[in-house]
Amino acid sequence: MKQVTLTIDGKNITAPEGTSLLAAALDSGIYIPNLCYIADKPEPSASCRLCFVEIAGRPEPVTACTETVAEGMEVSTRGEKALALARTGFELLMASHALDCAHCPANKKCELQKIARHLGAKLKPTRFRPLLRELPVDDSNPLFTYDPNKCVLCGRCVWACRRDIRSGVLGFAHRGFERRLTTFGDEPIGAERCLDCSVCVAVCPTGALSFKEGKG
Numbered sequence: 441m442k443q444v445t446l447t448i449d450g451k452n453i454t455a456p457e458g459t460s461l462l463a464a465a466l467d468s469g470i471y472i473p474n475l476c477y478i479a480d481k482p483e484p485s486a487s488c489r490l491c492f493v494e495i496a497g498r499p500e501p502v503t504a505c506t507e508t509v510a511e512g513m514e515v516s517t518r519g520e521k522a523l524a525l526a527r528t529g530f531e532l533l534m535a536s537h538a539l540d541c542a543h544c545p546a547n548k549k550c551e552l553q554k555i556a557r558h559l560g561a562k563l564k565p566t567r568f569r570p571l572l573r574e575l576p577v578d579d580s581n582p583l584f585t586y587d588p589n590k591c592v593l594c595g596r597c598v599w600a601c602r603r604d605i606r607s608g609v610l611g612f613a614h615r616g617f618e619r620r621l622t623t624f625g626d627e628p629i630g631a632e633r634c635l636d637c638s639v640c641v642a643v644c645p646t647g648a649l650s651f652k653e654g655k656g
């Protein structure tokens with residue numbers, strides 16, 4: 441496949457034609473915050489609104505997951521406008537997040553912690569009033585626990601569940617603030633037709649889906 445050459449933060453990189461800018465950056469070891477991106481997924485969800493970058497010649501930042509690499513493109517991941525948009529998106533997300541890292545199974549490997557470090561943002565938002573959902577934790581599955589209060593609605597688990605075993609156990613219900621990951625009929629995950637493959641746990645970027653003690 442034809443290769444395209446571009447620069448990101450002054451570094452020359454090459455990527456196959458048609459590659460998304462986000463994939464090209466991550467494949468070259470350049471981190472851009474993201475939550476809803478999965479490498480194998482053909483179309484981007486573009487739902488987390490965190491992967492903003494600036495491209496020379498464009499007046500406004502763009503999301504790197506929806507942009508395709510182009511020859512000679514000059515990209516900055518550290519532009520102030522892009523970082524400001526990403527920080528706002530992140531703080532809004534964290535305003536409804538049940539923050540308790542010390543007792544969370546994802547502590548020290550959590551994507552939210554990594555994003556906060558990268559953006560120079562606090563995990564606990566300062567600009568927005570916290571609005572927590574306080575939903576019950578589902579530990580009905582023998583292998584893993586689902587804590588909806590730590591879910592960022594990225595959709596990775598929904599996609600992985602459908603891709604790998606086409607079971608489609610997981611899906612989203614409701615809209616706006618009420619939106620949440622659940623199962624058909626809102627049954628507990630353990631009571632559903634889950635095949636216990638745990639691909640959902642593997643792709644979850646937070647502590648929302650986590651293995652039970654000794655099951656990981």
Ligand code: SF4
Nearest residue numbers: 540541544547550647
């Ligand atoms: S999901 Fe991440 S940010 Fe949230 S409590 Fe767990 S470790 Fe902390």
Ligand code: SF4
Nearest residue numbers: 591592594595597644
């Ligand atoms: S449970 Fe995890 S993978 Fe699934 S939508 Fe929530 S944060 Fe994303």
